Amino acid sequence: MSTVFGVPVQALLGQLLVGLINGSFYALLSLGLAIIFGLLQVVNFAHGAFYTLGAFAAWFLLTLAGVGYLGALVLAPLAVGLVGALVERTMLKRLGGMDPIYGLLLTFGLALMIQGLLQNQYGSSGQPYEMPAWLSGGYALGFMFLPRYRAWVVGFSVVVCGATWFVIERTRLGATLRAATENPALVQAFGINVPRLVTLTYGVGVALAALAGVLAAPIYRVSPLMGADLIIVVFAVVVIGGMGSILGSILTGFALGLIEGLTKVYYPEASSTVIFAVMALVLLVKPSGLFGRTA
């Protein structure tokens, strides 16, 4: 059997596929962060907590109301997105025009509160969330067994990421949004309600995080710590891709999933730190990130 640096090609292909799957989570999460930062200049540290809330919303829907996975995929992001819109209206809005560090501190505090409340109530090892029957099982690919659910996650993320990119970069609504961030006074003069647009944007960014949470619930567990464990990695992804770059965060998300997967094969002990090594390297060479615009 042919090998690459001592690892059989078949095994390597399997690892790359697994990396791609993880990358789709990173992409989906960093996409929401990039939108919120790119359009609102808010460093949304509560993103991981909203991801956790998305998973919990799915769990609540199932255990309290009997609403299954597909229903949760629609309802949980809507509900959490509304919470996000409320947060923007009541808290973040008051910080408009101030140094972004205030937004960062506010959202960081929010994240700690959400995580603490959930942990007090539900413990740290989490709640089980069964995989929907029609998505369990999998395909034998020859080089590995691909669980149907993971294939679904990759496909779903690619579609959502593509659609979001399209809306922001290629539609009238997206153009208005981008214009509103460049020159809010002018856009307002055209009769467009800019504050509402800002609330909507934050809500959508948060809903994307919640959507990733619903996707994650059957794979991991519904745990209060799931967001906290992921958020730092996702921030690294956004920094590497270029703060605020939509395309950058999507592509970097997938790429870093792959790099992490390869590290797990060749030097597993470093798999949790490799992303930060890449971040340090990128910041040294191109401080604005791979896809970032230099000011």
Added chain:
Amino acid sequence: MTDKVIKIGVLNDQSGLYADMSGQSSVLAARMAVEDFGGKVNGTPVEVVAADHQNKPDIGANLARQWFDVDKVDVIVDVPTSSVALAVSEIVKGKNKVLLDSGAGTVELTGKACSPNTIHWTYDTYALAHGTGSAVVASGGDTWFFLTVDYTFGQSLEKDVSDVVKASGGKVLGSVRHPLNTADFSSFLLQAQSSGAKVIGLANAGGDTINAIKAAREFGITEGGQKLAGLLVFISDVHALGLATAQGLRLTSPFYWDTNEQTRAFSKRFAERNGGRVPDMGHAGVYASVLHYLKAVQALGADGDGRAVVARMKELPTEDPLFGKGSIRADGRKLHPMSLYEVKAPGESKKPWDYYKLVRTIPAEQAFKPLAQSECPLVKK
């Protein structure tokens, strides 16, 4: 008593991946032990304080130092996470206080790193290896691949189980070391799968074990004929997995809440104050060790000299509602039988937290490393 109060410090993971099997529930266990003892020893009140070591040895060591130097803490209990336990044990020895470890697994606490101030209460990697490890080999699982968490506990557990596997004529085909708190195990499981081993040994704990078991089921590893051996499994892990995923898993524990009248009665009282969650073996160990500590302090009439208190604890036979009768060896090892359990299928479970069925009980003298093999300097002639 030295300072008009006996202060018990519960030092553990209050917020991370080991918080359910230690955390606030251990604080409750310590409080219940104090209440059940009557709240006072020879008229001196007993107080319980708690802190979060975040599974980091430096943080644990600093907290221990501050507790002893500033807050007049007399005894530290629980301390899961072997690397933290070893660091804290050193400080306790230097300050001549007492460490009653319930949550950590490393056998070094009563081996090379044993101390006249430390008692290791609930379980250790040797007991787990000889419980689950030998049972799995005996049922035909003679080739192993390990998923090992990359710190003292994982390495110690992997070594002990490997020894058992080899001694019973089995083979270890390989292992992979993963970082603590890993969310995604699919890469590691693919490696375990391609090794062709009959058994995948999970030398990890808490959230890591849960994630590994979930991923193994998803990737069709157990259906493909490979078996998982959870080497350290807590009832909170089984709860988080759900019986549908965890059924059939074998595990070793000295305590299960639904064993007899006494354990049930305690667990009922405990669960009422713990959001309905029954005690884990770690919590049981905290309760029992605190109770025995208070008995020893009462008998001795003093709490100031940690070495003397531990010596008295070793002299007195242990007896409590959760572990029954037992004893503490010269190296600091608490002795009690261990049991091998199997996780029930969803249909077999009749009530909340009805998760285990007993496979067999391992007598104390077989469960723990014989004193003759101990590397503990305290017992070397």
